[in-house]
Amino acid sequence: MMAAFDLNTGLRGELLEHEPLADHTSWRVGGPAQRMYKPADIDDLALFLSQLDADEPLLWVGLGSNLLVRDGGVRGTVILTSGLLNGLHLENTTTVRAEAGVACNKVARFCAQHHLVGAEFLAGIPGTVGGALAMNAGAFGGETWTWVNHVETIDRHGERRVRTPAEYQISYREIHGPQGEWFVAAHFTLNSGDGAAAQQRIKGLLAERNRKQPTAQPSCGSVFRNPTADYAARLIEACGLKGQCIGAACVSEKHANFIVNMGDARAADIEALIAKVQHTVAQTHGVQLKPEVHIVGVPAA
Numbered sequence: 001m002m003a004a005f006d007l008n009t010g011l012r013g014e015l016l017e018h019e020p021l022a023d024h025t026s027w028r029v030g031g032p033a034q035r036m037y038k039p040a041d042i043d044d045l046a047l048f049l050s051q052l053d054a055d056e057p058l059l060w061v062g063l064g065s066n067l068l069v070r071d072g073g074v075r076g077t078v079i080l081t082s083g084l085l086n087g088l089h090l091e092n093t094t095t096v097r098a099e100a101g102v103a104c105n106k107v108a109r110f111c112a113q114h115h116l117v118g119a120e121f122l123a124g125i126p127g128t129v130g131g132a133l134a135m136n137a138g139a140f141g142g143e144t145w146t147w148v149n150h151v152e153t154i155d156r157h158g159e160r161r162v163r164t165p166a167e168y169q170i171s172y173r174e175i176h177g178p179q180g181e182w183f184v185a186a187h188f189t190l191n192s193g194d195g196a197a198a199q200q201r202i203k204g205l206l207a208e209r210n211r212k213q214p215t216a217q218p219s220c221g222s223v224f225r226n227p228t229a230d231y232a233a234r235l236i237e238a239c240g241l242k243g244q245c246i247g248a249a250c251v252s253e254k255h256a257n258f259i260v261n262m263g264d265a266r267a268a269d270i271e272a273l274i275a276k277v278q279h280t281v282a283q284t285h286g287v288q289l290k291p292e293v294h295i296v297g298v299p300a301a
Helices: 043-048 106-111 119-124 128-133 194-210 232-238 268-284
Strands: 014-020 032-038 058-061 067-069 076-078 089-090 095-099 150-154 158-163 169-171 174-178 181-189 249-251 260-263 294-296
Touching: 043 150, 067 268, 089 106, 095 106, 106 119, 106 128, 106 194, 119 194, 128 174, 128 181, 158 181, 174 268, 232 268, 249 268, 260 268
Parallel strands: 032 076, 058 076, 067 294
Antiparallel strands: 014 032, 089 095, 095 181, 150 158, 150 181, 169 174, 249 260
């Protein structure tokens, strides 16, 4: 449904209202977005942003794989990037430009096909490039920003900039940099190497992921960051929390750092289970687990 929103007709994207965010998040829960914009490309996104009110709340969503949207939904405008900001190409023999909406596993395969090595770990990240940049996502010992040469950003006025890693503070599962900007593309510089071997490594990593993680059930991936010199999954399992449920939200029997939607979970169930796990681990081990997942929106009325 088109929104009654006073915007320039030069826009080429799609503006929706009351769009169910359960359709755009990997947990398959959450209320609607007040508005959602699906940009045609980065230029169209810049035009859209330039016309928004300065105080319009914005939320950026890729595959929604690291996001818990509360049952009351999200006020303001959601910018959807997955499958929309989807440019992916070689810039030169060792550098790949990937836009924010490209799935990380697609980048991994693209690099291997072009005989570039180092990005295989991206196949284990169930999100998009934009999200991977925003949280320095990692898997199988690799981290996103290790391979970043520079990034392209956009602000709420539609102004675009090019920035280097030196302009950010980069650490485990978080980065800090210029405020009020969002990533729209990354330029990864990798090593030339054996593409066939890289493709085999990707297959092996995905097989390991499927063996150890509940990939067939709706989840957000790892719920908690690993504490220093330990693993969140070990602490949770040691508390006997595997299989614990609130409503249809359950701690996975396969991997304790995953919470899965068994069918009809509500966001409130998942949030309550996150809190229960944190409380139990803190009481038992004296460790305060910090969520990787971002919790947004308002509770159901």
